[in-house]
Amino acid sequence: xxxxxxxxxxxxxxxxxxxxxxxxxxxxxxxxxxxxxxxxxxxxxxxxxxxxxxxxxxxxxxxxxxxxxxxxxxxxxxxxxxxxxxxxxxxxxxxxxxxxxxxxxxxxxxxxxxxxxxxxxxxxxxxxxxxxxxxxxxxxxxxxxxxxxxxxxxxxxxxxxxxxxxxxxxxxxxxxxxxxxxxxxxxxxxxxxxxxxxxxxxxxxxxxxxxxxxxxxxxxxxxxxxxxxxxxxxxxxxxxxxxxxxxxxxxxxxxxxxxxxxxxxxxxxxxxxxxxxxxxxxxxxxxxxxxxxxxxxxxxxxxxxxxxxxxxxxxxxxxxxxxxxxxxxxxxxxxxxxxxxxxxxxxxxxxxxxxxxxxxxxxxxxxxxxxxxxxxxxxxxxxxxxxxxxxxxxxxxxxxxxxxxxxxxxxxxxxxxxxxxxxxxxxxxxxxxxxxxxxxxxxxxxxxxxxxxxxxxxxxxxxxxxxxxxxxxxxxxxxxxxxxxxxxxxxxxxxxxxxxxxxxxxxxxxxxxxxxxxxxxxxxxxxxxxxxxxxxxxxxxxxxxxxxxxxxxxxxxxxxxxxxxxxxxxxxxxxxxxxxxxxxxxxxxxxxxxxxxxxxxxxxxxxxxxxxxxxxxxxxxxx
Amino acid sequence: xxxxxxxxxxxxxxxxxxxxxxxxxxxxxxxxxxxxxxxxxxxxxxxxxxxxxxxxxxxxxxxxxxxxxxxxxxxxxxxxxxxxxxxxxxxxxxxxxxx
Numbered sequence: 001x002x003x004x005x006x007x008x009x010x011x012x013x014x015x016x017x018x019x020x021x022x023x024x025x026x027x028x029x030x031x032x033x034x035x036x037x038x039x040x041x042x043x044x045x046x047x048x049x050x051x052x053x054x055x056x057x058x059x060x061x062x063x064x065x066x067x068x069x070x071x072x073x074x075x076x077x078x079x080x081x082x083x084x085x086x087x088x089x090x091x092x093x094x095x096x097x098x099x100x101x102x103x104x105x106x107x108x109x110x111x112x113x114x115x116x117x118x119x120x121x122x123x124x125x126x127x128x129x130x131x132x133x134x135x136x137x138x139x140x141x142x143x144x145x146x147x148x149x150x151x152x153x154x155x156x157x158x159x160x161x162x163x164x165x166x167x168x169x170x171x172x173x174x175x176x177x178x179x180x181x182x183x184x185x186x187x188x189x190x191x192x193x194x195x196x197x198x199x200x201x202x203x204x205x206x207x208x209x210x211x212x213x214x215x216x217x218x219x220x221x222x223x224x225x226x227x228x229x230x231x232x233x234x235x236x237x238x239x240x241x242x243x244x245x246x247x248x249x250x251x252x253x254x255x256x257x258x259x260x261x262x263x264x265x266x267x268x269x270x271x272x273x274x275x276x277x278x279x280x281x282x283x284x285x286x287x288x289x290x291x292x293x294x295x296x297x298x299x300x301x302x303x304x305x306x307x308x309x310x311x312x313x314x315x316x317x318x319x320x321x322x323x324x325x326x327x328x329x330x331x332x333x334x335x336x337x338x339x340x341x342x343x344x345x346x347x348x349x350x351x352x353x354x355x356x357x358x359x360x361x362x363x364x365x366x367x368x369x370x371x372x373x374x375x376x377x378x379x380x381x382x383x384x385x386x387x388x389x390x391x392x393x394x395x396x397x398x399x400x401x402x403x404x405x406x407x408x409x410x411x412x413x414x415x416x417x418x419x420x421x422x423x424x425x426x427x428x429x430x431x432x433x434x435x436x437x438x439x440x441x442x443x444x445x446x447x448x449x450x451x452x453x454x455x456x457x458x459x460x461x462x463x464x465x466x467x468x469x470x471x472x473x474x475x476x477x478x479x480x481x482x483x484x485x486x487x488x489x490x491x492x493x494x495x496x497x498x499x500x501x502x503x504x505x506x507x508x509x510x511x512x513x514x515x516x517x518x519x520x521x522x523x524x525x526x527x528x529x530x531x532x533x534x535x536x537x538x539x540x541x542x543x544x545x546x547x548x549x550x551x552x553x554x555x556x557x558x559x560x561x562x563x564x565x566x567x568x569x570x571x572x573x574x575x576x577x578x579x580x581x582x583x584x585x586x587x588x589x590x591x592x593x594x595x596x597x598x599x600x601x602x603x604x605x606x607x608x609x610x611x612x613x614x615x616x617x618x619x620x621x622x623x
Numbered sequence: 624x625x626x627x628x629x630x631x632x633x634x635x636x637x638x639x640x641x642x643x644x645x646x647x648x649x650x651x652x653x654x655x656x657x658x659x660x661x662x663x664x665x666x667x668x669x670x671x672x673x674x675x676x677x678x679x680x681x682x683x684x685x686x687x688x689x690x691x692x693x694x695x696x697x698x699x700x701x702x703x704x705x706x707x708x709x710x711x712x713x714x715x716x717x718x719x720x721x722x
Contacts, residue, residue: 066686
């Protein structure tokens with residue numbers, strides 16, 4: 001009997017012709033989306049979710065370079081394949097199944113995102129299982145503890161076809177009239193996308209596209225506040241370019257621009273990563289040049305200390321005065337890259353130095369510059385977040401400047417800045433350094449309001465449904481709006497923040513009908529207002545939040561036409577990059593044309609560069 | 624060759640195999656930054672005699688020095704041969720006796 005079985009196996013071995021999918025399905029390996037890769041590999045991207053596929057993969061992976069994955073299935077299968085939307089190309093590996101479908105390996109992930117396992121049955125049916133992996137700083141690997149992401153950012157699963165976008169969906173006003181989120185002034189996503197498109201000449205992985213960071217990269221012609229409130233609120237309602245039935249509500253916050261010389265004294269501690277991984281031209285040398293630009297603007301009352309970390313961390317400059325340019329530059333010039341990174345010790349030392357040099361009423365801030373390549377153990381990673389959270393309360397802020405990094409440290413950096421009540425910018429060239437550290441130094445270094453939360457209440461009589469564009473990771477529970485213990489984003493001097501809603505009005509066509517409620521009847525107030533926007537914020541040193549509110553009407557036109565249109569093109573571009581389901585028939589051609597027409601003065605050339613990025617992306621798409 | 628480590632153990636006819644291939648798995652992005660050519664393992668096949676028991680087509684996105692664990696049916700004493708190749712056409716082959 002045994003001999004017979006072996007004979008059968010031998011025979012089946014001969015009968016099953018092996019397949020090298022790299023040769024038979026070449027195009028699948030250069031597809032930049034899971035859907036496309038599936039189309040090229042199987043001829044279809046339709047699959048059925050199936051519980052017989054057992055996938056074990058950590059929920060939080062500290063190292064995106066080697067994420068362990070174990071797959072097994074009892075389905076009678078031809079092949080098993082692994083896909084992810086976090087790498088430039090989506091197909092990772094294909095196994096041809098022989099005796100037993102049971103495989104383990106380690107894969108690379110470029111960012112937090114999806115891993116999809118497809119089992120191709122012998123009958124040709126595709127079965128699937130999807131997992132989301134956070135590639136970020138995490139206290140515990142493989143679940144058990146909490147994730148840093150709210151339920152609002154969890155992926156949506158569509159059984160018809162795969163769609164791997166975490167976008168916010170339309171919500172009906174009748175059942176949820178409130179939308180609450182924290183502001184976000186980070187811009188790193190934009191410069192990262194630019195690096196992918198203009199330097200590496202590949203489409204960015206979807207995981208790096210955060211539309212709110214793209215929008216907030218640009219400055220808009222918003223009026224400054226005239227009252228003593230920290231910002232002015234501007235609104236505009238207009239037609240959306242991608243859906244003739246929907247309107248867009250743009251909400252812009254603008255803080256006061258103040259001359260640097262009038263600002264309070266700085267106590268800056270530069271915490272610089274000089275480890276071996278910083279050796280490249282676009283890292284340490286660029287960092288040194290960038291900081292030279294920054295120090296040129298400092299005044300006598302400012303203080304600068306420099307802490308480095310690599311192997312051993314150390315204080316190389318203790319409290320130089322802002323006008324002691326030579327001393328600072330000399331210290332900067334002495335930096336050499338080499339050694340292993342010991343990030344945690346460096347951060348601890350930097351906080352100690354900042355505390356010693358603390359200026360009451362001043363701007364006490366650590367400026368961390370790194371490629372994010374921390375070599376930390378699991379326990380020290382969570383300890384690090386704890387430390388940063390603790391120090392935040394003592395009034396020391398944290399600004400994170402990212403340099404020339406591989407993308408998968410992006411999340412870690414954003415998280416650190418987030419926990420430290422700070423901001424995070426990605427510097428890929430000297431021009432960007434000038435933008436962040438000279439032109440916008442005020443907004444990079446001076447917080448004018450913290451824990452800024454926005455809550456919009458829509459009027460069900462006028463608005464049928466709404467969709468918050470971007471801010472997926474910043475969505476808050478409605479009750480968190482009034483809870484001062486819940487942390488939210490900071491806004492710097494001269495900064496503007498823009499948020500956008502896509503809305504379907506009650507008067508618009510093609511809106512899906514809400515199932516009417518059986519147990520309650522809504523009494524609608526007769527009001528022509530579309531919505532009310534409420535903003536809560538704290539003063540930089542305050543603990544109690546203050547409230548502002550403003551009504552949004554259909555005819556609001558507080559924002560310049562060019563700015564409104566340009567923001568639309570950014571949203572449109574992000575939707576194309578993410579292959580959003582809301583993009584309808586939007587094309588690069590329309591976007592580029594509208595962007596060109598709404599470029600405005602564009603003194604620094606940033607908008608022109610954005611148009612170049614869209615053109616590059618269009619070319620890559622056609623390839 | 625010392626770039627290939629193989630372990631295979633049979634229990635009641637089911638073999639658990641663990642293979643590690645020493646390979647830098649250089650992605651296109653990293654290669655471009657370093658000014659070298661991208662290179663990574665593209666194909667791994669395992670055979671017992673003439674019978675294929677495992678076959679993998681892979682991309683640049685397996686980790687460095689990839690580890691592959693898999694299961695198949697074979698007896699103690701049979702010969703397992705692992706063969707791999709990479710983008711540059713390099714590769715190696717090695718056989719062990721299943722324990």
